[in-house]
Amino acid sequence: MDAASGTKSSGQSSAPSTLFFVEDGNTPGKGRSKQSRAHVARVNRQRQKLKSTDIAAATASQSTHVALTASSSSAPSTWTTQTTSRPTQAQARSQSDHHAVQVAGRRDRHSAAALMEARRTQSAPTVSQTIQPVFGGTEITSFSKEHSMEAAEVAKFCFERVLDSWLNPNFKPAWIAAFFQHPIVYHCLSFATGVMQDFTLSRPISSRRLWHRGMTISLVNSALGNLNDIDIEPVLLAITSLWRINTEILVERREVSVLFLPHVRNLSWVSVLGKLGGDPQHGQALAQLVHRKGGLHNFTTLPSLQESLALADLIDSSSRGTRPKFPSLWPAEHFLQALNPALQLLANDIEGRVFASNSLRLPDSCREVYRRLAAVDKMLDDFAQRTVSRAEDFWIGELSSAVQHDLLLLVPYTRLARTDREQTSQATYETCRMAASLYSNAVVFPVSPNDPWLQMHLKELRELLEVSSDSLHNQAPFPLLVWATFVASMAAFWTSHRMFFTNFLRDTLRRSGWTLWAQVEPLLKEFLWRDTACQHGATTLWKFLNVEQDRTVPIDC
Structure with missing residues (x-):
């Protein structure tokens, strides 16, 4: 039995905690x-x-109708009484019994x-x-009795599907209590998880979701005018929901395509939230409110809310190619230790071998990020094939968040320490950093190609290649240039940058003498590359390059 905290009020003594029972269904x-x-x-x-x-x-x-039918059927007519001879008593009893059976049969049939x-x-x-898994009762102040059935459906999907992917089970009672007792929590979760449910089932967004969105906005605006006297945690949750789920963008925009297939993730909602847009103004407001509260800690009404806020910030930063606003809450070393048995099973996989050997002479901190990114890529791919244990899916999701956060924190070459700049060339460092970001956002930590990250990374890499094309071929190793421009060409294939990257890739392949797919494929797999995510798109790109015949096959955009 756990106690759920009641709604906070200014100037009043706190109400006694509402008690309810929690048990696994x-x-x-x-x-x-x-x-x-x-x-x-x-x-x-x-x-x-x-x-x-x-x-x-x-x-x-139906009883009256059955009785009348039985009476009319059993009463003899006057004409029959006058024209028929009187039966004997035995015959009368026999007929009476037979008639009673018929009436009973008709009554049973009528009743059925x-x-x-x-x-x-x-x-x-x-x-x-x-x-489920809540038994018992609690005081409900978030919604009326008329909305209880809808609330039960939303709560079942929210607490058994969405929050179970990251919320500590010990904290679930507090969240359910907040759902019942805080109108902001009820409306924002009904909006957010409702849209996620409609989106995952590929059905139109229900008008009820939009009503909950309107109620959420109204309640947030009211709360922002009285921050000193309210519980700020439900407001933070509501702003996060509005931030990461933009129904207007979801309806209006046309999805840009890349030649990659993102990994199939099990309980993580990154692949869903990464496609639902997000208004950056909500992120700025959220950061200010978190700073006002004193940082990502001391959450009581909604314990572990900081993980949801940090994940939303990580998704937004990935989609915009910017540094995260919040520090990482995911200890990568801890997750790597938990996943060590799975990694041992994949020890013979060659992905990431280039980063492990340090043939690129990258700084150690940078090389470690790429090595971990390769490990996550392997396990997400293997998990989709159902070889890695399902019990490890949570750790894989957490490790992918940790690695993505570290990847976004990699600084440009000009901001490296002098010792690190002396260790590697700018061409090698920047080419690897941009290509890894493109690959991760498309495959490992998927976000929508409509968001700014795609055009931003393609533009940065193109500027680097345009300015120092000849020096790149002299400074950066050919395998790195082939892999980086192959990844960029697949990401840019349906954009205006396609011809630049494919021409650069074709020129690099000619200079290196690698004009057969059998020569190129093993090279790609030593960097960041999984067949399930890349093979189909690579086949399309290779046919377009057609380097073996030294001519280009036109493909309409």
Whole structure:
């Protein structure tokens, strides 16, 4: 039994905590507590009682009709009485018994038909829906009784599908209490998780989601005018929901394509949230409110909210190619240790070998980021093939967030320490950094190609290649140039940058003498490359290059 904190109010003593029972809905009956078993028994008795009442009402509604039908069928007509000889007593008893059987049969058939008709025409009895895995009751101030069925559906999807992917189970009672008792939490979760549910099921966004969005905006505006006297945590959650789910962009824009397929992620919603847009003004407001609260810590109404805020910031920073506003909350070393058994199974995989050997002479901190990115790429790909344990999916998702955060923190070459600049060339460092960012945003930590990151990274890499094309071929190793321009060509294939990158790649392949796919493919796999994510697009690009015949195959954009 856990206590849920009530709504905070200024100038009043805090209300006593509301108590409710929390138990895993998948636990067998004998393993549940006495309170939860008693509650389930009460709900079952209520359902049986309502079902019996419904059946009795349906049968009673037809009783008069059945009785009249039976009476008219059993009464003899006057003409028959006058023209028929009187039967013997034995015959009369026999006929009476036979007639009684017929009447009873007709009554049974009428009753069955009436019940079937009632079931067909009448709605099913309304039974209160229990939100698993919550048993018991709590004070509800977020929504009215009329909206309880919708709230139960939203809560089931939210707390059993979305939040289970990252929320510590010990904190779930507090979140459910906030859903019941804070209108902002109720409306913003109904909006956000509702849109996510519609999006994942490929169905139109329900008008109810937009109503919840309007209510969320109204409540946030009201709260922002009274920050000193309110609980700010529900406001932070609401702004995060509005930040990462932009229904206007979702409806209006046409998705840009790249020649990559992002990894299939299990419980992580990064692949969903990364496609739903986001207004940067919400991010700026959120950062100011977090600073006002004192940072990403001391959350009580919504414990672990800081992880949701940090993830939203990470997705937004990835989509815009900027540094994260919040520090990393994901200890990469801890997750690597937890995933060590899975990594041992993939020890013979050659991806990332270039970074492990340091043949590029990159700074150690930079090389470690790429090495970890290759490890995440392997495990996400292997997880999609169901070889890596499903129990490890949480650690893989957390490690991918940690590595993406570190990747975004890599500084440009001009801001490196002097010792690091002396160790590697600018061409090698920047080419590798930009290509890794393109690959990660398209495959490992997928965000929408419509967001600014794609054009920004392509433009930066193009400027680097245009300014120092000849020196690049002399300074940067040919394998790096082939891999980087191959990744850039696949990312830019349906953009205005396609001809530049494909021409540069073709020229690089000619200079190196690698004009066969059998020569190029093993080279690519030593950097960042998975067949499931790249093979189809690489085939399209290779046919377009057609370097073996030394001519270009035109493909309409």
